[in-house]
Amino acid sequence: MKLGFIGTGNMATAMMGGIIENHIASPEEIIGADPFAPGRERVKEKYGIRVTADNNEVVKNAEVVILSVKPQFYADVIAGIRDDVTDSHLIITIAPGKTLSWLADQFQKPVKIVRTMPNTPAMVGEGMTGACKNAYVTDEDMEKALSILNGFGKAELIPEHMMDAVVAVSGSSPAYVFVMIEAMADAAVSGGIPRSQAYKFAAQAVLGSAKMVLETGKHPGELKDMVCSPAGTTIEAVRVLEEKGFRSAIIEAMKKCEEISKSL
Structure with a gap:
């Protein structure tokens, strides 16, 4: 070719x-x-x-x-x-x-x-x-x-007609993930983990989580529930994310990305 x-x-x-x-x-x-x-x-x-x-x-x-x-x-x-x-x-x-x-x-x-x-x-x-x-x-x-x-x-x-949504969910989304990894690493450093290890822990967690979605075929919500034990640490972290508008922020960011894509 x-x-x-x-x-x-x-x-x-x-x-x-x-x-x-x-x-x-x-x-x-x-x-x-x-x-x-x-x-x-x-x-x-x-x-x-x-x-x-x-x-x-x-x-x-x-x-x-x-x-x-x-x-x-x-x-x-x-x-x-x-x-x-x-x-x-x-x-x-x-x-x-x-x-x-x-x-x-x-x-x-x-x-x-x-x-x-x-x-x-x-x-x-x-x-x-x-x-x-x-x-x-x-x-x-x-x-x-x-x-x-x-x-x-x-x-x-x-x-x-789906292409602008693809820009938002895939083309631009690595930037959102990198911001999340950076924030996770910052929190880990705050907790005492050296910076180089903090990035590794955060990035590997994201990589492994994505692989679970692709390879298990389970709904992301089901996989999330598997990590959230009753009265445990994870459900409290999820509660704070919801309280701070984490899910909504991602959706709104992607809608703005899609809007800009349509205007190019």
Whole structure:
């Protein structure tokens, strides 16, 4: 599979790592473009891929092109490559707020587009990606796209109207979790645990809890109840979280995230 990246930043780097490690594409089959020389040289040295400063060189040498630049640069990037994009190319986007309709308008011609929203845990092979497609994408194309996306975590095909909610629950949510881990560690330090160990205890607890949700199939509320013994320490901690609006704060933060995503 000839795979091209326009943009070689953190998300592109994470995706490349998983794709290469899982033998979805070899380094020789990947080309990345970036106007920032240190950025493209970094991925060349790390993965052995071919790099260039020319976006159109990527399009001309790839079957699948991943637009891994910031949303505000999408219009200019697409304007620069659209003449070289053909109906045989599969375009994968990772920008919040850029709808399939908007993307089609930018290309000004029929193009196969898969819109996705990955997240930064892709950097450790545990990404979660939502994906939707336009009418030109065949089942075979979508299978190819999902094989790429599953190379750095897990991917789910969803209707486009859910994409802004995916931004809130997955794309942006690592930041909420990091804030929680930091707060848990601060409390642990206050209780006498050294900082380095506090982060480890907090992060491992979050990792293990998430794994229990995924692997047991039990409702999170049921798993929570399993930890909360009558008159015990945990139920008191949960009571304080509810009193302070922990659950509501998460919901309201995600609704705001979804609102902003829709406006991009």
